[in-house]
Amino acid sequence: MKNFLFNLGLLIVIAIVLWAWVMLPWQGVIGLAVVFALWMAFTRSGRRAASVASVGISTLRQRIGSSAVIVIGIAGVVGVLVALLAMGEGYAETLRKTGSADTAIVMRGSSAAEVMSVLDHDSVTLIPQAAGIAKDSKGQPIASPELVVAANLPLKGGNADDEGSVQLRGVGDQAWAVRPNVKVIEGRNFQPGMRELIVGKGAAKQFEGLTPGHTVKLGNQQWTVVGVFSSGDAMDSEVWGDASVVADTYRRGSSRASVMVRLADPKSYDKFKAELEGNPQLKVDVSTTLDYFSKQSEGMTKVIKVVGITVGLIMAIGAMFGALNTMFAAVAARAREIATLRAIGFRGLPVVVAVMLETMLLALIGGLLGGLLAWLIFNGYSASTLAAGTVGKLSFELRVSPALLWTGLKWALAIGFIGGIFPAIRAARLPVTTALREL
């Protein structure tokens, strides 16, 4: 009964510690480490714990095989977790960067995405007249009516019949004014009225034949690729052409999908939105591009995150039991030493601290190793998917951010904590006489 209560209490304590650990910011962790180091250096019991721990750690080298189980096991968990989360982060980041608070997108009411929206010619001419739009040097409102369609192009590295979908955007001059981050990095811009395309650098990587000088077939028409542009966001996965020529090819007449505007300043957004949505001639929805693109990434980011954490949790359970196994064996092998220490007057605490410290150290090494591997292999690794709200492949780069590495490290230490605490407590509670007699 007493044993049962003790174990129950232990479980509750572990649950509380884990919960606190998840909540703890990095400053807290550093503070904790400093307090712990001070305790070890300046108190009697701390120095005892340190000396017991140093004995255990110095023998690690003789147990390299079984210690490696902890290190590699935890490195695997952290590596996979960080890589999966980096995928979600990279995806969300790419879409988030595409939007900003000082540009707005106007689409037909109740359109979930640009490609589903149709604005007729009257709306397209009416929208730029609203107040709150920034003016260029000639006094023209910076508003870019754009047409968004999809095009089938052959995929790189596939057989001839493997076609993928790319988002094709028909734009005019003002598109560049709305998005100053888009630059032509190779070749030149398309000429208005010509069947010419410029391609985003992400799209150029995904599809066959998207290099300046090549021609590609859209339906039964030949288009010439004349340049490559870079924007560092979701636009990189698109292909741009002259709006009126694209509209011709896709039989869209003078209608457009959306109007992008640069706002005079972010504060004028509310006025701009109210004016357009209050206009009885228009049936449009207005949102800042920041909102629009963040919303597009929401669903997918959540899915990736849930998958990452589920996979991470299952792997963590495996690694945790691996660590338990190793540490139980380590404690059993040293049962006599530990019992001897306790027989000559050491309390249980230094023993617990020593075993815990050893496990956490191994876990820390594992976490660093896993994070390093994930960073080396996956940082900047490009992936692609069909994104919600677009009709083309969206390519993005995995981003192993310091915050993710920190998350990975926290997981590693949590696994080490649980993997160490049970063996540590067993070592401290084993009756001295039994342990001394055991061989």
Next chain:
Amino acid sequence: MKYLHLIWAALFRRKTRTLLTLVSIIAAFLLFGMLDAVRTSFNQAGQSANGAQRLQTGSKLSFIQTLPQSLESQIAQVPGVKMVTYANWFGGAYQDPHNQVFSFAVEPNYIDLYPEIEVSAAERKAFDDTRTGILVGEKLAKRFNWKVGDKIPLQSTIFPDRQGSKNWTFDIVGILHSKDKKSGGFFDQMLLLHWKYFDETTPFNRGTVGWYVTRVSDVNQADKVAKAIDAISANSDHETRTQTEQAATANWMKQLADIGLIVGSIMGAVFFTLLLLSGNTMMQAVRERTSELAVLKTIGFSNHAVLAIVLAESVLLLLLGGVIGLGLASLIIPIVSAGSGGMLNLPSVGAGSWILGLVLMIAIGLLVGVLPAMRAMRLNIVDALAGR
């Protein structure tokens, strides 16, 4: 087989260690079962016998471009075509624009091309007779608590009606069941409405269709028929591209994500760790039992028998954990699918996954056991008994 109890006893000589190792193995194979189910569901999409008989014809420009309805009669005349139907993407959403519903505006004979879908005769007739009638998938109906006879509002994220309103009203006249519960995840999630009602209500469609679906009479002729269909509109302003349903679905899945690569790399990391972990356990087990193994040899077990016993022990350990893990996965997957309210639809662990899993268990078991087993085989009786 007669040594099973001996191997079993050896395995559970140290209960804690074996149980801890087992949990790790169970976790690894649980993950394997779940990920492999995801991979299979991606690979199997569209790979049915019925899927091979159906061709999808869409615009060559892109999947969002529509085709004239007049193509229907022309396609029907192509030799080898048994039946043809068409559909439009409706882009419906219920209550919230982000609650997207797979909704298609179809010609009534659409269901005839999909023998996988079951609708009762009475409900089918009600659908044919009701202009605003819709058929909804079983799971979809459950997700939103819809019943036959309900009048539901649905907003289209693409098509407003003539007044510019995005809200459409429909009458639920029947429920779609998929015949094959395992692979039919998609059919009981969809919503079918009348193309005619759709075309007449929205000013944006103007008699066009999104894609044609054709059923061919002979699967082997599918490629020829596809080429013949594309030839109809060659050099027109609405060129088409016809693929078998299998090829089209596989193409989409490939564009969505390279699932094989992701699953492969995760499992690589997991199994590498597992190798190390169970290898360590087996090594400890053999080291501990040195003298017992020597006794076995003394009473007449040959070197090879000792080798086999240790190998069998490690394979048994992996099999035990692996089978429990895969079993757990097949228990958990339906719960997850049900818990997500139809959002996530995973097939259960299939025969393919089980076979692959069993092969992996045995392979890892042998690999893990080989070093300790060799050590046990080479054991010198005198040295081992003397504890040297």
